[in-house]
Each structure stands twice: as C-alpha cells, then as structure tokens.
Amino acid sequence: MSQPDMRTTTQQRGISVTLRRPDFKYDADVPRMWHSGGAAVTAFWNALSIGAPLLEAEFIKDAARLEGELQSEDQIRELRSFIRQEGAHANLHRRFNDLLVEWGYPVQACEAPVRRALKLLSHTSSTFRCATALSGEHFIGEIGDIVLGRPEVLETVGDSRVTRLWLWHSYEEVEHKAALFDAFTAVHGTGVRAYLYRVTGLGTAIVVLSVTIPITVARLLHHDDKAGDVREWIRLGRYLFGTQGALRKRSRAIVQFLRPGFQPWDYLDNSALLAERRGDLIDPNWEVPDTRPRPQDAT
Numbered sequence: 504m505s506q507p508d509m510r511t512t513t514q515q516r517g518i519s520v521t522l523r524r525p526d527f528k529y530d531a532d533v534p535r536m537w538h539s540g541g542a543a544v545t546a547f548w549n550a551l552s553i554g555a556p557l558l559e560a561e562f563i564k565d566a567a568r569l570e571g572e573l574q575s576e577d578q579i580r581e582l583r584s585f586i587r588q589e590g591a592h593a594n595l596h597r598r599f600n601d602l603l604v605e606w607g608y609p610v611q612a613c614e615a616p617v618r619r620a621l622k623l624l625s626h627t628s629s630t631f632r633c634a635t636a637l638s639g640e641h642f643i644g645e646i647g648d649i650v651l652g653r654p655e656v657l658e659t660v661g662d663s664r665v666t667r668l669w670l671w672h673s674y675e676e677v678e679h680k681a682a683l684f685d686a687f688t689a690v691h692g693t694g695v696r697a698y699l700y701r702v703t704g705l706g707t708a709i710v711v712l713s714v715t716i717p718i719t720v721a722r723l724l725h726h727d728d729k730a731g732d733v734r735e736w737i738r739l740g741r742y743l744f745g746t747q748g749a750l751r752k753r754s755r756a757i758v759q760f761l762r763p764g765f766q767p768w769d770y771l772d773n774s775a776l777l778a779e780r781r782g783d784l785i786d787p788n789w790e791v792p793d794t795r796p797r798p799q800d801a802t
C-alpha cells in the first residue's frame with residue numbers, strides 16, 4: 504500500500520520556503536516620488552511599507568503560538584521558515600521606512616491607526632488573530648501575484664532600488680502564501696468552527712486594511728501638500744481599479760476565500776510564475792540555510 508503524502512501543500516509544488524537576507528540599502532538619493540504613477544501611487548506603496556513591520560510582527564507572534572500545536576515535522580519547519588521570512592521583511596521595510604523619516608514623512612503618526620487596530624485585536628483570542636493574519640496573508644499573496652505577473656504595476660521613474668524591495672517581498676509572499684493557512688488548518692481542522700474563524704478573520708482584515716491604508720495615504724500626501732489634489736486621488740483610483748487597474752478582477756480572491764474548501768494553492772497555482780521569476784529576482788547568495796536542530800531533536 505502506498506504511503507500518504509505527508510509533505511505540505513507548498514512542498515508538493517516543489518517549493519521550499521527559504522529565509523533570504525538581501526542587503527538592500529536606501530540612500531537619500533532615492534527619488535522621493537519613486538513610482539511613475541505619481542504622488543498618490545507612491546504614497547500607496549509607502550503606506551503598505553509603513554504598515555508592514557507592525558503587521559508582520561503580529562503575524563509572527565500568532566504563528567509562533569501555532570507552532571507548538573503542530574504534529575508534522577515538515578509543517579513545523581515550514582512555519583518556522585515563514586516566521587523567519589516575515590521577520591526579514593519587517594527588517595528591510597523598517598530600513599526603507601527610515602528613509603521616509605529622513606525625508607520628513609510623519610511615519611510615527613502614520614503608524615498610529617495600525618497600532619490602534621492591533622491594540623483592539625489584542626483583546627481577541629490568538630486563534631481569531633491567527634485567522635485574521637491568514638486572511639491578511641491571502642491579500643498580500645494576491646498582491647505578490649500581481650507584482651510578479653505584471654511588472655508594469657511597479658513602474659519607476661528610473662530607479663529600481665525601492666521596487667527591488669517589493670519584488671523580493673512579493674516573491675516570498677507567494678512562496679509562503681499557504682504556510683500559515685495550512686498550519687491553521689492542521690491545528691483547527693476544516694469544520695464549521697474553523698470556517699467561521701476564517702470568515703470573521705477575513706472581515707476584520709478587510710476593515711483594518713480599508714481603514715488604515717487610505718488614512719496613511721492621505722497623511723503622506725498631506726505632507727507633500729497634495730492631499731487636496733483630486734487629480735492625484737483619481738490617478739490612484741485608476742491605478743488600482745481602472746480598466747488596466749492592479750486590483751481589477753481581483754475581487755475573486757475574496758469570493759474564493761469564502762468557499763469552505765478554499766486552499767491557497769488550489770485557488771491559484773502560481774508556482775510556475777514563481778519559478779519563472781526566480782532567476783531575475785532572487786540572488787542565491789541571499790539564502791540563509793536553516794541550521795537549527797530538526798524539531799524532533801530540539802528539547
């Protein structure tokens with residue numbers, strides 16, 4: 504009789520979640536308005552960068568709580584690699600955010616709505632926060648797919664230093680898109696209770712992102728004296744939701760997530776896209792081998 508396949512759904516697609524530490528640096532000569540889409544589009548990506556370290560630190564905490572409840576060694580190793588990747592993302596976004604501070608942007612004030620949302624969430628259970636985090640992961644994985652599949656979404660004014668951060672981050676978000684989902688499913692199952700957590704987590708993630716991102720974009724634009732410039736807001740609206748918009752037709756991500764049998768790779772198997780972009784985006788020298796003891800050896 505054949506043995507059941509114990510590998511994670513990510514490993515089954517030939518993907519190994521791997522920690523990488525690129526040495527990106529952000530000097531003051533990076534163009535402030537680095538995106539060719541203008542001030543509001545640049546502010547949109549900067550707003551995501553400002554939120555990233557705070558949200559990813561939260562993902563890490565709740566994912567770490569799940570780790571102790573996992574039985575499969577493959578799953579434990581994958582979840583640990585996911586945690587390490589998110590830690591690296593948080594570090595490099597902090598580095599970029601330091602440049603935003605240097606440019607005079609009110610980064611601390613911009614962080615305030617995200618911190619408030621996280622404070623509210625701190626009154627909920629770890630399981631609920633985990634369900635919210637995996638919904639957030641689903642959205643970020645979707646953005647990762649857009650960035651990898653449509654390079655024009657990150658068109659710059661000729662300086663690729665900021666886009667390299669987003670391309671690497673996007674690559675890894677697609678690479679680990681199922682790690683937290685699968686760990687959550689392994690611990691909480693696929694029953695009604697787990698489904699309800701997932702659906703309410705999704706609603707929470709949507710509220711948090713749709714409140715905090717526009718507020719942050721407005722604050723960043725205000726600093727550039729452009730918050731009242733309607734043309735900038737229209738450009739951003741077109742960039743996101745227009746005929747060629749980055750998020751156009753992506754509402755399916757929400758609809759599909761609501762299916763009881765949803766699984767990130769079954770929903771969208773973009774492993775071929777990952778393999779296709781790997782040579783361009785990933786330097787093997789960034790990879791950090793996991794030399795820590797195998798979970799069963801650790802006492």
Ligand SMILES: [Fe+2]
Nearest residue numbers: 559589592676
């Ligand atoms: Fe990340």
Ligand SMILES: [Fe+2]
Nearest residue numbers: 589640643676
């Ligand atoms: Fe992630």
